[in-house]
Amino acid sequence: MSQLLKISLPDGSVREMPVGSTPADVAAAIGPGLAKAALAARIDGELRDLTRPFDGDCTLALVTAKDEADALDLARHDFAHVLAEAVQALFPGTQITFGPSTDDGFYYDFAPAERPFTDEDLPAIEAQMRGIIAANKPLRREEWSRAQLISRWQQQGESFKAEWAAELPDAETLTVYWSGDDWLDMCRGPHLPATGKLDPNAFKLTRVSGAYWRGDQNNAMLSRIYGTGWLNKKQLEEHLHRLEEAAKRDHRKLGGEMDLFHLQQEAHGSVFWHPKGYMIWRELEAYMRRAIDGAGYREVKTPQIMDARQWEQSGHWGKYRENMFVIPDEVPNVDDEGPVISGEADWMALKPMNCPAHVLIFRQGIKSYRDLPLRIYENGCCHRNEPHGALHGLMRVRQFTQDDAHIFCREDQIVDEVQAFCALADRIYQDFGFTYAIKLALRPEKRFGSEEMWDQSETELREAVVKAGLATEHYGWEELPGEGAFYAPKLEWHLTDAIGRTWQVGTIQSDRVLPERLDAGYVAEDGGKHRPVMLHRAIFGSYERFIGILIEHYAGKLPVWLAPVQAVVATIVSDADDYARDVTEQLKAAGIRVETDLRNEKINYKVREHSLQKVPHLLVVGKREAEEGTVAIRTLGEERQRFMPLAEAIAMLKGEATPPDLR
RNA sequence: GCCGCUUUAGCUCAGUCGGUAGAGCACAUCAUUCGUAAUGAUGGGGUCACAGGUUCGAAUCCUGUAAGCGGCACCA
Numbered sequence: 232m233s234q235l236l237k238i239s240l241p242d243g244s245v246r247e248m249p250v251g252s253t254p255a256d257v258a259a260a261i262g263p264g265l266a267k268a269a270l271a272a273r274i275d276g277e278l279r280d281l282t283r284p285f286d287g288d289c290t291l292a293l294v295t296a297k298d299e300a301d302a303l304d305l306a307r308h309d310f311a312h313v314l315a316e317a318v319q320a321l322f323p324g325t326q327i328t329f330g331p332s333t334d335d336g337f338y339y340d341f342a343p344a345e346r347p348f349t350d351e352d353l354p355a356i357e358a359q360m361r362g363i364i365a366a367n368k369p370l371r372r373e374e375w376s377r378a379q380l381i382s383r384w385q386q387q388g389e390s391f392k393a394e395w396a397a398e399l400p401d402a403e404t405l406t407v408y409w410s411g412d413d414w415l416d417m418c419r420g421p422h423l424p425a426t427g428k429l430d431p432n433a434f435k436l437t438r439v440s441g442a443y444w445r446g447d448q449n450n451a452m453l454s455r456i457y458g459t460g461w462l463n464k465k466q467l468e469e470h471l472h473r474l475e476e477a478a479k480r481d482h483r484k485l486g487g488e489m490d491l492f493h494l495q496q497e498a499h500g501s502v503f504w505h506p507k508g509y510m511i512w513r514e515l516e517a518y519m520r521r522a523i524d525g526a527g528y529r530e531v532k533t534p535q536i537m538d539a540r541q542w543e544q545s546g547h548w549g550k551y552r553e554n555m556f557v558i559p560d561e562v563p564n565v566d567d568e569g570p571v572i573s574g575e576a577d578w579m580a581l582k583p584m585n586c587p588a589h590v591l592i593f594r595q596g597i598k599s600y601r602d603l604p605l606r607i608y609e610n611g612c613c614h615r616n617e618p619h620g621a622l623h624g625l626m627r628v629r630q631f632t633q634d635d636a637h638i639f640c641r642e643d644q645i646v647d648e649v650q651a652f653c654a655l656a657d658r659i660y661q662d663f664g665f666t667y668a669i670k671l672a673l674r675p676e677k678r679f680g681s682e683e684m685w686d687q688s689e690t691e692l693r694e695a696v697v698k699a700g701l702a703t704e705h706y707g708w709e710e711l712p713g714e715g716a717f718y719a720p721k722l723e724w725h726l727t728d729a730i731g732r733t734w735q736v737g738t739i740q741s742d743r744v745l746p747e748r749l750d751a752g753y754v755a756e757d758g759g760k761h762r763p764v765m766l767h768r769a770i771f772g773s774y775e776r777f778i779g780i781l782i783e784h785y786a787g788k789l790p791v792w793l794a795p796v797q798a799v800v801a802t803i804v805s806d807a808d809d810y811a812r813d814v815t816e817q818l819k820a821a822g823i824r825v826e827t828d829l830r831n832e833k834i835n836y837k838v839r840e841h842s843l844q845k846v847p848h849l850l851v852v853g854k855r856e857a858e859e860g861t862v863a864i865r866t867l868g869e870e871r872q873r874f875m876p877l878a879e880a881i882a883m884l885k886g887e888a889t890p891p892d893l894r
Numbered sequence: 895g896c897c898g899c900u901u902u903a904g905c906u907c908a909g910u911c912g913g914u915a916g917a918g919c920a921c922a923u924c925a926u927u928c929g930u931a932a933u934g935a936u937g938g939g940g941u942c943a944c945a946g947g948u949u950c951g952a953a954u955c956c957u958g959u960a961a962g963c964g965g966c967a968c969c970a
Binding site for chain 2: 550
C-alpha cells in the first residue's frame, strides 16, 4: 500500500501527495496558473528542479519569476547550457568545459576544434540559441555513476569533462541534465523544466575572450563566450542602458574630454598629468596632508632608487624581481661604438614600494619605547613593471604614488592603532560620499613567518575591527582565506561608488616579518632590545587610481572643492568685458579657481561648452549684470539660473570650494 | 605574459574590387554683439602605428613588432 507524503506549503497548509510525485504535481494540483508560472522549487530551503520527485516529507516553496534572485540565477545557468548546446551544434568538435551564471548573465568556456571564437560568430550562435529555446526542449535530470560519466565523455572526445568527472568529490551525487534527447551536460543543477521557460529576447552574447582551464595559466587557453541574461526583454534593455551610462563615466574618456591627463605609447603605463588633472591631485594631496598631520603622522621623502641588495634583504627581490625596474649603477659609455653599458656594474632598482626605506629611517639612531608609535608617512612614488595585459587607464599603472604610511609600534599598541586607522579611513571615505565594506584577508599559501605569528596578527586585526564596531553585516564584514600578503594579513576597504560598483582601495597590514628581516629594533622599558610591529597602511591606495575612481564616481562632475576650474565668468556682449574682468579678479582674490570667457560667441555656445567641461558654476554677465553689480549663476546639472549680487555669489562659491574637512 | 579584436587629421570615424586619402567636430582668419547646451563663410592640417614582404602599383593582401581595447592570469 502506498504511503502519502506530507508536503508543507508556505501558507501553513499541508498537502498529501503520493510517493514519486514532484513539485510540479503540487503546482498543478493548486492551479493551472501556478503550474505554468512555476520555475523551480525550494525543498526544505534547497533549490531543486520542479520535476525532481520528493525524497520524503518536506516543506515546499514554489519558485516563480517573482522570486527574482532565484529565477535569474536559474535562467542564467540555463542560458549557459543553451549556449553550449548551440555552439556544439554550429561548431562540431568543440569541447565543452564549464559555464556558470554571473552577476549579470553567464559564460561558457570552450575548447574550440579549429580556431578561437570571434565577435563575428556571436550572431549565428544567438540565432541557434533562440532555436533551442523555441524548441522548448525539456531539461531532465539523471543520476549517473562516475564510471558512466567518464566513459561517456571519453567516447565523445570531451577530455576536459572527463578530467573533471574523474576529480569530482566522492561524496557528491553526480548528475547530468538532458536537453531533449540529443544533448547533455554534466551539471549539479538545478534547472528550469524546459528551455522554453527562457525568454528568447532576454539575453545577448556580449563578448569573447580567452580564459585558462581551471583558472591556471599553466593550463590550456580556452575560448570563453560571455552573455548577459535576464527574465524579460525589459530587464535586458535596462541592463544595456546601465552599461551605456557606465561607459559615459569611463575615466579614460572623461580624462581626455576634460583635459585632465593623457597616456601615450612612449611611457605606457605612466601618466602625463595635465594642469587640470594635476589640480585634483594637489587638492587631494593637501587634504591628505591635513588628515595625517592631524592624526599624528610625520611626513618623509625617500630615495627613488636603491641598491638591489636592499630588496634582496626585504624578500621582494626573490618574489617580485620580474616586476621591478632594474638599472645598472653606471654611467653609459660615451662612445658611439660599443655597448652602452659594461654589464659589470652593481644593480639598483626603482623602488616598487616604500616600506624598506621607512625601516631605514626608523633604524637611524636608537629608538626607545617612548618613541612608539612612530607613524611615518610618504607620498611615495613607486614603479612596478606590471604585466602588460594588466594596464588599464589610471586604475593599473606602472608608476604610481601611494599615500603610504608605516606605523612602528609595540605589540600592545596594535589594536589601538588599527582602530584609530579605521576611524580615520571612515571619516575620509565619507568626505567623498563612499560607503564601504571591510574584509580581512588571511594568510596565503606561500608566506614568511610562523603559524603563531599569523594567528596573533589575524586575531589583532579582527579584534580592532570588532572594537571599532565595523565587524557587522552593514560593513560587509567578511574573512577571505588565502588572500593576505606574503608577510602579513590585511584589512581591506572596498568602496561602493555612485553606481554600485566596488573598488578595493584602503588597507592596513600587521607585519612582524619585515622588521625582523630588516632588523628594526627599539629599547623597551626593561632595557632590552625588542622588535616593533610594522603596520602598513594606505587610504587612497594610489593617487592615480583614486582620482580615476573619483572621476567615475562623480561622472566627471567633481565637487567644487576638487573641480580644477570652479567657475567660469562668461560674457553675453563685449560691453560686459570690463565687468567680467572685475568679477574674475574678485573671485580670484577670494581663492576661487576661475576662468574668464570673453570670446565672441553666443551664450548658448558658452553654456554648452563649459557644461561639457563639467565646470560647476557658470557666472553669466551681460549689460544688466554689469549695471546692477550682479551675476546670473547657472550651476552644472540645473537648467535654472539664479541672479544674485556679486558679494553673495562670492560667499556661496567660497563655501562650496572649502574642502569638507575645513568646513 | 595568454586569447581575441583594433590602430587613417588634435578628437570621433568613413574609405567598395589593390590604382598614393574624406566627413563632422576642433583649430586659424573674416563677418556677426547675440540672454542660458553648437551663428555663418573661408582656410590650414595626414610617411594611413612601426618594420619587412608580395605587386607595375599597398591605407587596403601577407609576416613581424609595438601600443590600445575586451577578457584570463597577475596585483608586494
